[in-house]
Amino acid sequence: MARTIIPFGPQHPVLPEPLHLKLVLEDEIVQEALPAVGYVHRGLEKLTEIRDFNQMVQIVERVCGICSMIHAQCYCQGLEEMLGITAPPRARYLRTIWSELHRMHSHLLWLGLFADGMGFESQFMQCWKIRERIMDVNEATTGNRVIVSVNVVGGVRRDLNDGQLRWIGSILDQVEAELKALKKPLIDDYTVKKRTVGKGVLTAEQVYELGAAGPTLRASGVAQDMRMTRYAAFDELVFTPVVETEGDCHARLKVRYRELLASIDIVRAAMRALPEGELAVAVKDKPAGEIVTRVEQPRGELLYYLKASGKKNLDRVRIRTPTFANIPPLLAMLPGVELADVPVVVLSIDPCISCTER
Amino acid sequence: MFFMTKTVFSNLFSRYATRLHPFVVREPFPDARGELYCEIEKCIFCMTCQRKCPSQCITVDNKAGTWTCDPMACVYCGVCVDNCPVACLHQKQTYRAPTPERLMLSLTGTPPRAARLAKAKTPEAAPARAGEPKAEVPPVKAEEPKAEAAPEKGEGPNEEAASAKAEEPKLKAAPAAKPAAKPAAKAQAKPKAQAASKPKVKAKGGKGKA
Numbered sequence: 001m002a003r004t005i006i007p008f009g010p011q012h013p014v015l016p017e018p019l020h021l022k023l024v025l026e027d028e029i030v031q032e033a034l035p036a037v038g039y040v041h042r043g044l045e046k047l048t049e050i051r052d053f054n055q056m057v058q059i060v061e062r063v064c065g066i067c068s069m070i071h072a073q074c075y076c077q078g079l080e081e082m083l084g085i086t087a088p089p090r091a092r093y094l095r096t097i098w099s100e101l102h103r104m105h106s107h108l109l110w111l112g113l114f115a116d117g118m119g120f121e122s123q124f125m126q127c128w129k130i131r132e133r134i135m136d137v138n139e140a141t142t143g144n145r146v147i148v149s150v151n152v153v154g155g156v157r158r159d160l161n162d163g164q165l166r167w168i169g170s171i172l173d174q175v176e177a178e179l180k181a182l183k184k185p186l187i188d189d190y191t192v193k194k195r196t197v198g199k200g201v202l203t204a205e206q207v208y209e210l211g212a213a214g215p216t217l218r219a220s221g222v223a224q225d226m227r228m229t230r231y232a233a234f235d236e237l238v239f240t241p242v243v244e245t246e247g248d249c250h251a252r253l254k255v256r257y258r259e260l261l262a263s264i265d266i267v268r269a270a271m272r273a274l275p276e277g278e279l280a281v282a283v284k285d286k287p288a289g290e291i292v293t294r295v296e297q298p299r300g301e302l303l304y305y306l307k308a309s310g311k312k313n314l315d316r317v318r319i320r321t322p323t324f325a326n327i328p329p330l331l332a333m334l335p336g337v338e339l340a341d342v343p344v345v346v347l348s349i350d351p352c353i354s355c356t357e358r
Numbered sequence: 359m360f361f362m363t364k365t366v367f368s369n370l371f372s373r374y375a376t377r378l379h380p381f382v383v384r385e386p387f388p389d390a391r392g393e394l395y396c397e398i399e400k401c402i403f404c405m406t407c408q409r410k411c412p413s414q415c416i417t418v419d420n421k422a423g424t425w426t427c428d429p430m431a432c433v434y435c436g437v438c439v440d441n442c443p444v445a446c447l448h449q450k451q452t453y454r455a456p457t458p459e460r461l462m463l464s465l466t467g468t469p470p471r472a473a474r475l476a477k478a479k480t481p482e483a484a485p486a487r488a489g490e491p492k493a494e495v496p497p498v499k500a501e502e503p504k505a506e507a508a509p510e511k512g513e514g515p516n517e518e519a520a521s522a523k524a525e526e527p528k529l530k531a532a533p534a535a536k537p538a539a540k541p542a543a544k545a546q547a548k549p550k551a552q553a554a555s556k557p558k559v560k561a562k563g564g565k566g567k568a
Binding site: 051054055056057058059062120122123126129132136139140141142143144147149157158181184185188189 | 361362365366369375387388389390391410411412413433434435436437440449
C-alpha cells in the first residue's frame with residue numbers, strides 16, 4: 001500500500017494533552033513521525049515583563065498542572081542562588097516532602113492513563129483512587145489540590161505540624177500497601193506485558209545521544225537523576241536513582257512504579273529528619289545576574305535559565321521542560337511500531353504538552 | 359488480567375470510593391484556601407493586595423474607598439491574605455459556587471484619609487483632633503454623622519457612621535449567616551465577617567440587574 005499520512009492528535013481519545021504528530025504509515029507500520037509543537041502555547045515566559053519576580057512564582061506554577069510545586073521550587077531555588085540567600089533547612093525539607101508528593105500523584109496519574117491507553121480501564125480507576133489520597137494530603141497541608149502555591153523566594157509559606165506529619169505517615173502506609181497490591185495486575189500481567197514488552201525500544205547509547213530525560217532515560221539503563229545533584233534536602237537524604245535496562249515501554253512502566261515506592265521512602269525519611277526552625281528568610285535585594293538551575297520533575301530534568309539586572313522584573317525566564325527533551329527519543333521510538341501500539345508508545349514518555357509549549 | 363479479578367471483586371463488595379457529591383459533601387479541610395473575602399471596615403486601602411496579586415484580580419480605589427475583586431480571575435493563591443498589613447483579607451474554606459453571570463465582588467468602605475478630612479470639616483471634631491477633651495466629645499460626634507449621612511446617602515462619612523452602617527446589616531443578616539457557619543475552628547470569627555460583607559454584595563447585584 002502507498003504511504004499514508006495520518007494525523008495523531010491534537011484531539012485524540014487516548015491523549016491526556018494535545019500532542020500533535022503526523023504519522024507516515026506504510027500498511028499499518030509507522031515509517032516516520034513528524035511533530036508539530038505549539039498548539040497550546042500561552043506565552044508564560046513573556047509575562048515576566050509585566051509581573052515582578054515574586055509574582056512570577058505563581059505564574060511558573062501554572063506552567064504545568066501536575067508538577068506545579070516543582071516548577072516553583074526550581075524557580076525559587078534559582079532566584080535564591082542569584083540573590084545569595086539560602087532557604088532555611090526546614091523549608092528545604094518541606095519542599096522535598098511536597099515535591100515528592102507531587103511526583104507520586106503525577107506517577108499515579110500516569111499509571112492510570114497508561115492503563116487506560118491499553119484499554120485496561122479498571123486499573124485506571126484503581127490508580128486514580130490511590131492518587132486521590134495524595135491529593136487530599138496536598139489539599140489539607142497546602143490549601144489547594146493541584147496548584148499548591150507553597151513556595152516563595154526565600155522559603156515556603158506553610159508548615160507541617162506533628163499531627164499532620166503523623167497523618168501523612170498513615171496515608172503513606174495505606175498508599176504503599178495499595179501500590180504493592182497493584183504490582184501483580186499492572187506489572188506482571190500477561191496482557192500488559194503483551195502490549196508493552198519490546199515496544200518502542202531504545203538502547204542506552206540512543207537515549208543518551210538523543211538527550212532523553214527522566215524515566216525514559218533511566219528505563220534504558222542510564223542512571224541519571226537530577227536529585228543526584230543534591231538540591232533541596234537531597235544533600236542529607238539517601239537517594240539512589242531507579243534504573244531498568246530493557247529500554248522498552250514495560251521498562252518505563254517499571255521505572256515509574258518503583259519510583260513511586262522510592263518517593264514514599266524519601267517522604268518518610270524527610271519527615272523523620274525534619275529540622276526545626278523558621279520557614280523563610282526575608283528578601284531585601286533585587287536579583288541581578290544570570291543563572292541556570294535544575295531539578296527533577298516526574299518526567300525528568302527541568303531546567304530554568306533566569307536573567308536579571310537588579311530591577312523588580314526579570315529580564316528573561318527560559319524554561320526547558322523534560323517532555324521537550326523527550327520528543328526526539330519519541331520520534332526515534334515510533335518507526336517500525338504498529339499503528340495500534342502508537343498510543344502506548346506515545347504515553348510511555350509521559351508527555352506533558354502544556355509544560356513543553358508553556 | 360486474571361490478577362485484577364480479586365481487586366475487582368473486593369471493590370464490588372466494599373463501599374463506594376466516591377461520594378454522591380451534591381448530596382454528600384466532605385467537610386472542607388481547615389487550612390484549605392477557598393473564596394476570598396474582605397472585612398471592609400478594617401481595610402485601610404493601602405493597595406498592598408492590588409500590588410501583590412499575581413493575577414491582578416483586585417482593584418483598590420483609595421479615594422473613593424472601594425475594594426473590588428474579580429472572583430473569576432482570582433487564582434486562590436492567598437498571597438494577598440499573607441501580605442495584608444491589617445489582616446482584613448481572609449479565605450473561606452470552600453471554593454466559590456459557579457454562577458452563570460459574572461459578579462464582581464465590590465465593597466465600599468471609608469479610607470482613612472477621607473475619614474480624617476471629614477473629621478476636619480466638622481467644627482466640633484476639630485478640637486477633638488487637637489486632643490484634650492476626648493472623653494466629652496464622642497457622644498456629640500456619634501449623633502452628628504448620623505444626621506449628616508442620612509440625607510446625603512453618599513460615601514465618605516465619618517468612621518463612626520461607617521461602623522454604625524456596618525452594624526445594622528450585621529444584625530439583620532445574622533440569622534441568614536447562621537446555617538452557613540460550620541463547626542470549624544474559625545466558626546467564631548467567620549459569621550461576623552460574612553454578615554458584614556454579604557448584604558452589601560447582594561445589594562450590588564440587585565442594582566446590576568435593575
